[in-house]
Amino acid sequence: LAKTTQPISMDSYEGQEVNITCSHNNIATNDYITWYQQFPSQGPRFIIQGYKTKVTNEVASLFIPADRKSSTLSLPRVSLSDTAVYYCLVGEPNFNKFYFGSGTKLNVKP
């Protein structure tokens, strides 16, 4: 599985757009990129998954450049309830195992 690197923490204010970037330089051809959100004492929550270019759902957008060596999770107009840890994972669609890194702790301030 490709190793990922994310910032340890980020601060933002309510109403701002937040972009969290993940590096995955050794991503393989069959690998997809998946982002999860985790609140304290809760299970990780699937946010979005993509292979290339741009994916958007009701919660977030995922931008993947042509070389796929990085990806950016974009959260529009964050609120206090978006304060959580965000994980970027890379692997084949039928992942048999996920290795979670330390994630990015997003702190949204009023």
Place this chain on the structure above:
Amino acid sequence: EPEVTQTPSHQVTQMGQEVILRCVPISNHLYFYWYRQILGQKVEFLVSFYNNEISEKSEIFDDQFSVERPDGSNFTLKIRSTKLEDSAMYFCASSERGTGQYFGPGTRLTVT
């Protein structure tokens, strides 16, 4: 929206006892997983299960652990002889073919 459910939400047990953690995956999902998260640490993969057999397991998943899908809906994790260091949140997850994994709310296991 369909959800993965887990029971119990909190289990307290004495060292050396056996525990069974239960999960009901999303009904049309085919792949099942167990993870654990020790307080303040990363989420760690334990095991994946597909077509009624283990497909992958980590070095954490030693002989004291076992998984089973006893019927069409439940997926269980058994810890045979619990140790203090087994205290953690245990998360079950499930997925369809080719999608992200959906996690349950977790069972907090406390071994005393």
